[in-house]
Amino acid sequence: MSPGLRRYIVVRILSTIPMLLILVTLVFFILRVIPGDPALAVLREGASEEQLQSFRVATGLDQPLHIQYLKFISGVIRLDFGESMTRNVPVIDEIKTFFPATVELALAAMSVTATVGIFFGVYAAHHRKKFSDYSIRVSSIILYSVPIFWLGIMLQMVFGAQLGWLPVAGRLDAGNTPEATITGLYTIDAILTLDKDLFVDAVRHLVLPATTLGLVLAGIFIRLTRANMLDVLQQDFIVAGRARGLKERVLVYQHGLRNAFIPIVTLLGLQVALLLAGAILTETTFSWPGLGRLVVDRIYDRDFTTLQGTILFFALIVASVSLIVDVLYGFLDPRIRY
């Protein structure tokens, strides 16, 4: 690791901190202004005033806002997200429970996005200004305009309700629980434990949500791939290859794509915020027990601690993924020096 790169990484990490701090502050105060009392949400109507008060004391809700804020921030610095207000578990444990499902969904969706996006993007760039290019461009715009949950519901309706091919909710069939969770991603666990039934079950449940999320994101990704491929295809080495009589297919899909790959992967990494936003809706549609579902459920419970912890966690993921992508970019492309 060159000293330049090391300095770059340090500067990037340091510059992420004020960003996270701003977000956390924003979220903290937005949540405190939400109408609705967590004490009432947990203890239900009819709880006596003493019960409500003791709940508030136990969760620290009776303290002034700025004290609550300082406590929260000092906890976050020690990577302690506090304890859930509505369930008696640490927030970090809740995140640990729900996070693997989101990762599994996100990875599967990413592979759908990459496959569809790269194939059509490269094809459109290759056939620039032909009919197929224009139809791919227009379709990608339309694909991106589809409400993600609507696509999900339509797929549920066709492949779940009508044809009965695939399950429409959850990660596994009822009653099927993995014996051991190693990574928490059921598909990978199944491979590691060589459990064929679990693998089939997990994949069957994963197909529809991953396709839904992946296809909508592919709408953007087709365009990004196309633009990058166009850049590459206009470079001298492509002309030189053509002059040497290389087959067009080899030229585009091997030489061209290999060179467009680095910016394409970078862009894929930078889509992570969009991916997470899409995951919230996809998880709600498919009752997928991930972080998005956690946020939506806890909004109704007014579970402030879990919410601010999870939202901060989302921000951390986005920040770290873009950091990793930037650093990898430097490694992969020797022309970039920090």
Added chain:
Amino acid sequence: MSSTTPDWTPLVDQNIGIVGRFFRGRIWYGAEWYITVFGASILVAVLLITLLAPIIAPHDPNAFVGAPFTAPGDGLQALLVRKGESPIQPGDDLAGDHLADRAIGAQRNKNGDAWTKEMGISRRRYNKQEEMIVALERGEVDIIFIAEELVDDALAANPWLEMVQQGIGRRYLLGTNNLGQDSTSRLIWGARTILLVAVMSAVFSSFVGIPLGLTSAFVGGKLDKVLSLVLDSIYSFPGLLLAVALAAMLGPSLINVTIAISVVYVPTFFRVVRGQVLSIKENTYIEAAHSLGARPHTILFRYVFPNVIPSVVVLFSLNIADAILTSAGLTFIGLGLPPDIPDWGCDLTKGHQYVVAGHWWMITFPGIMITLVAAGFSLLGEGLSEILNPRLVKS
């Protein structure tokens, strides 16, 4: 040579009028023109629907007008009687007195029941179709109402039945929902809601984002650093999550949802405008204006701002498309508009519960409309971006 007239006609000099020039655009801009016009035509159609909603919507979008879950195109009723004992003749006008003092049977919560109620005709109500047919056989009633599409099955099962009239009542083009509301009317009125929310939120975000971007880039220094930091933090965050938190904070109402969505998109306007101003500032004509002693705000508004407009127009269109999807997403999560406002996102959410029961129309049509309108704005923005900023086009 010089005396011969050219055999080509100059494009610009031709006196072809505005409409002619508009269509000439397809020669100058090629596919981009078609993309823009395609997007614009979708939007014009939706705008017309929006404006004409009170005229073209067949019903009040919130009124109970027919049986719940009537499939698209269904809703018409037929009259069944015992064979040969018909108290009315095939040509009789039912709105007149012919039905007034007959013993009539109708099934609860079906369109025949709704229609007779609306016409003020007294009837006996039955819970099931079989009960109603048995009642007719026993002579408790003389006429029964039955949905047109069920007539053939009923006649086949009970050969003693006879159909005297059909095509009674009204047809529901896109069916009715779980509350017996007319889907067509809800779709038409929903266009108003979604356009209002999306356009207003784009207006709000541009009103905040553009001035911030202009000043930030123009003034520079610490102000620029702080503003960029704050808005970039918001920008890097999943927008829907922020909108969810804001919508929960503000509570469900049209204006609150609009505000929640517009906050999410302020950074987008800020970033684009700031970037543009930073590059425009470097131009020599700005330097010239400075050296001639122009005041800063003159430079900002007369020389910088006009150059930002094309990108803002494009962004505005793309932003509306995004806002439509975010607003639908918010409603889907349950933090959107109050239920008494006809809204596509809300209809979709309601339909989700009935997918397994096979009521496909409740979600299919609102979804198509959302996609169509969002795609219309995206296509318009996409086409415009290449027409307005031809230098930005790499290909």
